[in-house]
Amino acid sequence: MGNNFYYGFDVGGSKIALGVYDKARRQIWSKRVATPAHDYALLLERIAALTFEADAFCGSRGRVGVGIPGLPVPDDGTVFTANIPAAQGQRLQADLSQRLGREVRIDNDANCFALSEAWDDEFKTFPVVLGLILGTGVGGGLIVDGKPLTGRNFVAGEFGHMRLPLDALEVLEIPGRDVEQPLCGCGKRGCIEPWLSGTGFARLWRLHYQSDLSAPAIVSRYYQQDQQAIAHTARYQALLAVCLANWLTLVDPHLVVLGGGLSGFKALYDGLEQQVATHLLPRAKPPRIVQARHGDAGGTRGAAFLHIQD
Numbered sequence: 445m446g447n448n449f450y451y452g453f454d455v456g457g458s459k460i461a462l463g464v465y466d467k468a469r470r471q472i473w474s475k476r477v478a479t480p481a482h483d484y485a486l487l488l489e490r491i492a493a494l495t496f497e498a499d500a501f502c503g504s505r506g507r508v509g510v511g512i513p514g515l516p517v518p519d520d521g522t523v524f525t526a527n528i529p530a531a532q533g534q535r536l537q538a539d540l541s542q543r544l545g546r547e548v549r550i551d552n553d554a555n556c557f558a559l560s561e562a563w564d565d566e567f568k569t570f571p572v573v574l575g576l577i578l579g580t581g582v583g584g585g586l587i588v589d590g591k592p593l594t595g596r597n598f599v600a601g602e603f604g605h606m607r608l609p610l611d612a613l614e615v616l617e618i619p620g621r622d623v624e625q626p627l628c629g630c631g632k633r634g635c636i637e638p639w640l641s642g643t644g645f646a647r648l649w650r651l652h653y654q655s656d657l658s659a660p661a662i663v664s665r666y667y668q669q670d671q672q673a674i675a676h677t678a679r680y681q682a683l684l685a686v687c688l689a690n691w692l693t694l695v696d697p698h699l700v701v702l703g704g705g706l707s708g709f710k711a712l713y714d715g716l717e718q719q720v721a722t723h724l725l726p727r728a729k730p731p732r733i734v735q736a737r738h739g740d741a742g743g744t745r746g747a748a749f750l751h752i753q754d
């Protein structure tokens with residue numbers, strides 16, 4: 445009972461999406477509803493209603509995983525999630541498990557993204573998969589043998605909040621090393637995120653050319669063979685390579701999957717593996733670095749697969 449279907453909830457600030465997956469990891473049903481802004485009881489009620497609807501559809505009680513933009517707090521069983529005020533500080537996992545009458549697993553959305561990709565038909569043969577999101581923010585998750593490595597605080601893989609390496613400034617070709625480190629979304633300076641996010645992509649342009657251009661506008665100039673955009677892309681790629689190399693030396697993954705808005709920019713992949721290799725130990729081969737295959741479905745897919753393999 446219950447082993448044949450996986451339910452993944454992607455709970456965001458504005459919507460709750462449910463994806464139902466069968467044993468072959470195919471999505472067989474999906475539905476979305478609005479996230480209640482401040483009403484926790486209603487939030488539990490909406491998730492419960494979707495779960496029971498899915499049970500009726502499947503004729504079985506599926507296993508439930510939930511991905512949230514935030515972090516479970518293992519010490520007291522609550523969740524930290526600024527984007528979902530209704531759930532902030534609540535014991536979401538225990539309350540849902542009780543309400544749904546089954547074990548509910550919760551993880552952060554970046555881990556769910558990485559998990560979704562790691563369970564791709566081809567990628568699941570790789571023992572260690574690093575998933576990175578280059579979008580509005582920079583997130584990441586590490587999957588080992590099909591399971592997220594969450595660590596002590598569920599922050600393992602939070603690529604965006606690692607320190608910017610010293611040689612990154614050389615790669616950025618910013619003279620004098622006296623550039624002010626931008627404030628990161630986490631409240632600190634010196635993080636990787638403000639440089640490698642979509643905003644960072646535009647920031648790098650502004651530093652070099654003293655003009656404002658959005659990331660999509662820069663990308664479209666690149667495809668028109670604009671020389672500045674080509675030089676800019678090389679700089680961003682070099683920065684990505686030097687930041688990624690620290691990760692690769694730490695965990696030596698077999699595969700790196702990139703998601704988020706910038707991951708669709710194909711030029712970023714040209715020569716990236718070779719570029720990364722120059723920062724690794726001489727005998728280390730860089731992993732394959734590929735674009736995510738499951739895109740927007742990653743949120744529900746990954747959440748659903750929090751239960752897979754057991």
Ligand SMILES: [Zn+2]
Nearest residue numbers: 605628630635
């Ligand atoms: Zn940060």
